[in-house]
Amino acid sequence: MREVAVVATASRQVPVLTGTTEVQLMVPLIESARAAVGLTQEDIGFTCSGSSDFLAGQAFSFVHTLDAVGAVPPISESHVEMDGAFALYEAWVKLQIGEVDTALVYSYGKSSPGSLRDVLALQLDPYYLAPLWPPADAVAALQARLLLESGAASPEELAGIAVRSQHHAAANPNAVRSSTDVTVGDVLAEAPVADPLRPSDLAAEADGGCAVVLAAGDRASDLCERPAWIRGIDHRIDAHALGVRDLTRAPSAALAASRAGAGGDRLDLVELHSPTTSQEAILVREIGLDDTTVVNPSGGALAGCTLMAAGLMRIAEAADRITGGTADRALAHATSGPCLQQNLVCVLEGA
């Protein structure tokens, strides 16, 4: 295996992005990530992005966003209709093949002009579920109730996850929901929006984007004083039909974490892409975390969830803490599909 590292990141997230296109959102982020390690687009061997045409309301909208990269003369690039974390996986594979030494990965989501709830309903089975247009938070609530009634988590634990996220998010300029003084009692006093889930149990919707530069081997060491080495990355998927899954579990997350080597050593921190507190509780169990690991120092996706970029932002948050020297070993997670159907785990190390 080739050693591949995250050497630079740039992220921006706001509740609602106005007066700015997705292209204009990404221009400064891509420029900032490249410039942080002294690269121009000509130095980038492969570019891969993640986005959703349903958010943009425009077919093949990613082609437009290449305007933000500087794609002339023609560059080598690819796109996934998935979170940018999965674009990063594709870039990592490309680096493993050895054809290139550097890669640019970016993703973005501007869901505010449309209806995120309707778009998320459309990811469901088109015969049996999508025609019922169940709101995503209601589908997640069915999972949360199963979790609570199985005894695997309590309402207080879920509220505690929400409180921890909001407290951590207070130090994150990209968080769209934070609080220094919210308490478990405050969260439990909220009226449910999708019983048993309360507003603080659900990720705060956001618009935003993220850009990451990857480099392999010596190139990474040349570009960055302390690269965040990707020591394991894997993604796995469970069955789509909700009824055939044990929704209190996420076997694909456990398997991805195992194959990424999560349990090999102590983890200083994890960044989890959990759209609800109940899903975070499931992930903590499936990945096998103990009390010594800091969960979501950025506040996680609960503090701000940009569809298509929330997972890549988790990798960026974890990598930043390694390159910044405040962590030695970290895990980042991304999910897609209803109720944690698909999961990606990336283990990063500073040395």
Add this chain to the structure above:
Amino acid sequence: MSAEPDGGAGEVRLPPSLEGVERVQSVRTPIRLEYDYRPSAAAESYLRAYEDRRIIGHRSPVDGAVFIPPRGVDPRHGTATTDEVELPDTGHVGNFCVTHLPIPGRKDLELPYVSAWIHLDGAAVGFLGLVRGCATDEVRIGMRVRAVWKPDDELGATAENILHWEPTGEPDVPVEWAGNRAFLRGQAGLEDGADDEATDA
């Protein structure tokens, strides 16, 4: 592709209570998505200018190329653009297509119609417009055109203010300097394709 009920999975049998009924083979699953679309600052400025019969482009800080419509970025370099340039409402046909098929929702379009890539004088790229005012078989690459605007009292913040483009009767831009090559010619230090003299080249 239609499913044959007794095709590949012919062994799938309905229970006795449903024997003999006509099988469902397709299902309607229409979807509708609504967006509240807001222009970027660059597009807003561009659309507002139309209210005053003005056409706005953005100048690239890299090499001065003028892009229309302005999108706040030079797409070749991924560089932000903010420098607004007012462009004339004259230019030439960089490319065109004669269409004999109607567009749903555009009953006002007489067939055949000519859609063309209009290269404004001073712009590095073309943008889409209709050409009228001459026979369709007279439209050609390099033909000089000017905008035909809606009456003043019908002007709004929209590119629809330009009803179509009509021939000016000026000498053509030579084919070898028409379209995007007009900009490349300027880059090469030659005269602008907009210049009357250039049409003699």
Add this chain to the structure above:
Amino acid sequence: MADAPLRADLILEYPFSRTTGPVIGAFLTGLREGVLLGIRRADGTVMVPPAEYEPDTGESLSELVEVGPAGEVVSWTWVDSPRPQSPWDRPHGLALVRLDGADTPMLHGVLVDSPDELATGMRVEVVWSDEREGHIADIAGFVPKEPS
């Protein structure tokens, strides 16, 4: 006076008509005729709604069996604001319902007036729509089943 910011409606419509294939088609045929169908899996259990394949292995499945029309709520939530294109125009329950004779639950609405009327384990029965065409909304929803 400052001009109001420019905006425009963008509406995308996709008038899909999907081919069902033999198994989903059979299930939807059943709905039209007022019969609920599941499919038997390799381990003998019954999956509802049915798929052409075994979710774990991809193996083909073909034995349809009648299930329901009553069942048990496995999990539930409450939808205060149904989406405009959903079959429901007022607040309703949403539940995973395991039909009698089935081993997996299916998702559908529960037609009650308040979340206070919902509980895990409660018995419910299907309510059919008046007009049925072979569509998941041929099921109007489930209602609590009175003990007989």
